Amino acid sequence: MISISIIGAGNVAQHLIKAITKSPNLELRQVYARNPESINNLTDSSKIISDYSDFKDADLYLISVSDDAIATVSSQLLFENKLVAHTSGSVAMEALNDKNRKAGFYPLQTFSKNKDVNFKEIPICLEAQNENDLQLLKKIAENISDVVLEIDSTQRKSLHVSAVFVSNFVNHLYQIGNEICAENNVSFDILKPLISETANKIMLLSPKEAQTGPAKRQDTQTINSHLAFLTNENQKDIYKILTKSIIDDGKKL
Amino acid sequence: MISISIIGAGNVAQHLIKAITKSPNLELRQVYARNPESINNLTDSSKIISDYSDFKDADLYLISVSDDAIATVSSQLLFENKLVAHTSGSVAMEALNDKNRKAGFYPLQTFSKNKDVNFKEIPICLEAQNENDLQLLKKIAENISDVVLEIDSTQRKSLHVSAVFVSNFVNHLYQIGNEICAENNVSFDILKPLISETANKIMLLSPKEAQTGPAKRQDTQTINSHLAFLTNENQKDIYKILTKSIIDDGKKL
Numbered sequence: 153m154i155s156i157s158i159i160g161a162g163n164v165a166q167h168l169i170k171a172i173t174k175s176p177n178l179e180l181r182q183v184y185a186r187n188p189e190s191i192n193n194l195t196d197s198s199k200i201i202s203d204y205s206d207f208k209d210a211d212l213y214l215i216s217v218s219d220d221a222i223a224t225v226s227s228q229l230l231f232e233n234k235l236v237a238h239t240s241g242s243v244a245m246e247a248l249n250d251k252n253r254k255a256g257f258y259p260l261q262t263f264s265k266n267k268d269v270n271f272k273e274i275p276i277c278l279e280a281q282n283e284n285d286l287q288l289l290k291k292i293a294e295n296i297s298d299v300v301l302e303i304d305s306t307q308r309k310s311l312h313v314s315a316v317f318v319s320n321f322v323n324h325l326y327q328i329g330n331e332i333c334a335e336n337n338v339s340f341d342i343l344k345p346l347i348s349e350t351a352n353k354i355m356l357l358s359p360k361e362a363q364t365g366p367a368k369r370q371d372t373q374t375i376n377s378h379l380a381f382l383t384n385e386n387q388k389d390i391y392k393i394l395t396k397s398i399i400d401d402g403k404k405l
Numbered sequence: 406m407i408s409i410s411i412i413g414a415g416n417v418a419q420h421l422i423k424a425i426t427k428s429p430n431l432e433l434r435q436v437y438a439r440n441p442e443s444i445n446n447l448t449d450s451s452k453i454i455s456d457y458s459d460f461k462d463a464d465l466y467l468i469s470v471s472d473d474a475i476a477t478v479s480s481q482l483l484f485e486n487k488l489v490a491h492t493s494g495s496v497a498m499e500a501l502n503d504k505n506r507k508a509g510f511y512p513l514q515t516f517s518k519n520k521d522v523n524f525k526e527i528p529i530c531l532e533a534q535n536e537n538d539l540q541l542l543k544k545i546a547e548n549i550s551d552v553v554l555e556i557d558s559t560q561r562k563s564l565h566v567s568a569v570f571v572s573n574f575v576n577h578l579y580q581i582g583n584e585i586c587a588e589n590n591v592s593f594d595i596l597k598p599l600i601s602e603t604a605n606k607i608m609l610l611s612p613k614e615a616q617t618g619p620a621k622r623q624d625t626q627t628i629n630s631h632l633a634f635l636t637n638e639n640q641k642d643i644y645k646i647l648t649k650s651i652i653d654d655g656k657k658l
Contacts, residue, residue: 163617219619220626242619242627261599262617267606273598301595310589311596313631314582317640318596319603320618321647322575327612327654329567336563342554343564343571344608345526346514350572351604353520355597359580364416364515365573366472366495373473374495378566386650393646394574397639401580 153179154292157207159225160216161185163263164239168216168296169194171271175295181210204230212292214239214257215248223247235285241312244305245279255280255289258308259297262319275299277308328387335383360401367398406432407545410460412478413469414438416516417492421469421549422447424524428548434463457483465545467492467510468501476500488538494565497558498532508533508542511561512550515572528552530561581640588636613654620651 156172158165161183169191172180180199184207185191188200201207207230215238217225222238226249229236236248237255248254256279261269276293278300280286286302293300303311326347333340353362366374375395382388409425411418414436422444425433433452437460438444441453454460460483468491470478475491479502482489489501490508501507509532514522529546531553533539539555546553556564579600586593606615619627628648635641 218622219624242630260595262603262606262615264606264610264615264617266614267609269602275595275598277595299595299598303591307589307591309630309634310585311591313634314585314593314596315599316618316620316631316644317578317585318582319599320616320620320651321578321643322600322603323607323612323616324620324647324651324654325570325574325578326607327616328650329571330612332563332567332570336560338556338560338564340567342513342528342530342552343567345528345552346568346572347575347604347607349522350515350575351600353515353517354576354579354600356520357517359576359583361519362515362517362576363573363580364517364576365569367569367573367577369471371472377495377562378569381562381566386653390574390646390650391569393643394577397581397643398573398577400639401577 153177154212154288154295155179155181155210156212156214156292157182157184157210158214158216159184159229160214161187161190162216162218163265164259165216166191166194166265167261167263167269167271168214168239168259171296174271177295178292181208182206204228207231211235211288212237212255212257213252219243223249226252235280235288237280237289241277241315242309244309245281246305253281253285255285256303256305256308257289257293258303258312260311260315262315262323271296272298275301277301277303277311279304279308325390328390331384332382332387363398363401365398367395368402370399370402406430407465407541407548408432408434408463409465409467409545410435410437410463411467411469412437412482413467414440414443415469415471416518417512418467418469419444419447419518420514420516420522420524421467421492421512424549427524430548431545434461435459457481460484464488464541465490465508465510466505472496476502479505488533488541490533490542494530494568495562497562498534499558506534506538508538509556509558509561510542510546511556511565513564513568515568515576524549525551528554530554530556530564532557532561578643581643584637585635585640616651616654618651620648621655623652623655 237257489505490510
């Protein structure tokens with residue numbers, strides 16, 4: 153049984169608590185939360201602490217807080233020479249305080265409060281300072297997910313930046329589509345099969361092969377009629393920059 | 406049995422040929438193609454014509470050509486007073502030549518040559534000049550798809566513009582993610598579960614509820630570290646404009 157304590161109670165922490173609790177080979181030892189109410193329904197209240205001096209011994213301490221709080225939180229831990237990992241995509245392992253052994257444990261997924269995920273399919277990107285720690289992290293990660301990778305801080309950061317493009321920015325484009333539909337009294341639901349198919353295509357084709365649309369065809373007549381149709385300047389600017397980027401990509405071929 | 410002839414042999418035309426051929430209540434009468442080779446494998450060669458004078462009588466003529474060719478092609482048809490629809494999202498029904506009855510038959514999906522689609526799930530947006538024609542189009546569409554809608558040219562155009570955002574532009578963001586991964590020697594495959602989940606989320610949550618990431622959290626430290634990480638100016642510009650748009654959206658709430 154490998155014991156894990158979590159520091160944090162946000163979206164990622166909550167999904168990790170669920171995944172660890174489900175695994176028969178992992179023990180959720182404690183969760184440090186400033187607001188214990190947020191995770192009351194996820195674990196036994198005896199395991200929830202809100203004072204750094206209440207930490208018991210654990211094989212791994214997982215810091216799952218906002219990126220800019222990682223360094224501070226890791227410096228506030230009272231123990232030393234333990235294995236401490238953070239779950240951030242963009243913060244280097246080195247940002248953790250020197251008094252403990254540093255590691256990265258980054259689940260590459262978008263976590264929302266009201267949407268369960270299948271953790272088995274989520275890639276977990278690992279990094280550690282020595283081979284023993286890496287092996288322990290692997291054991292833990294393999295109990296949670298079927299996709300476990302060793303990756304350095306730079307590669308992890310490149311994945312995180314890519315993730316912003318293929319997930320956060322993609323979702324924002326869904327939001328713009330939603331707004332355009334609402335303005336014209338058509339249901340956003342009509343676009344959902346297209347949204348699914350656009351994501352599904354990528355499982356079989358490269359993004360370059362999968363590209364379709366007026367920009368790809370350099371169909372300036374349609375592009376101009378779309379720009380004339382849009383009334384929101386911000387939407388127009390986004391339309392222009394992405395259209396130009398697709399057209400420029402086509403020229404590179 | 407309702408008979409349909411198709412004018413065009415591109416991606417949309419080919420997927421329509423397959424869908425019509427599959428339906429027991431529809432008859433694919435003829436296909437007009439400038440390059441018959443492109444659809445040789447899809448239908449009997451006796452049905453493929455490349456001369457406008459070879460058209461036989463049909464209940465519906467479906468023009469599935471590039472947007473800027475629709476008006477010209479519809480003016481070149483030699484028959485009159487027949488039902489002629491185009492399959493474009495962005496061209497008004499009125500663009501069709503006056504000598505025939507005009508209609509819109511727009512399947513809202515992204516069609517690629519090497520990727521089959523389930524036409525039953527594809528919304529088909531219909532528009533016609535009179536009730537009889539609309540009823541005939543409905544019968545045809547319902548034999549192909551489970552989602553059939555009547556929609557006017559403006560609404561259709563709004564759907565098409567939205568579709569460019571949620572599909573063409575989304576795919577281009579996948580392409581950028583792919584490029585960033587390639588530059589850093591990590592496999593794009595690692596991002597695929599995230600891409601699926603981002604699309605799946607939208608089936609349950611509104612795009613606003615589903616938004617996550619550094620821009621949503623107004624996490625300027627991470628945003629700046631991402632911008633410093635990106636080396637391609639075009640990628641930086643896209644990162645900036647979409648980040649600003651998400652931040653501005655958050656302020657509107």
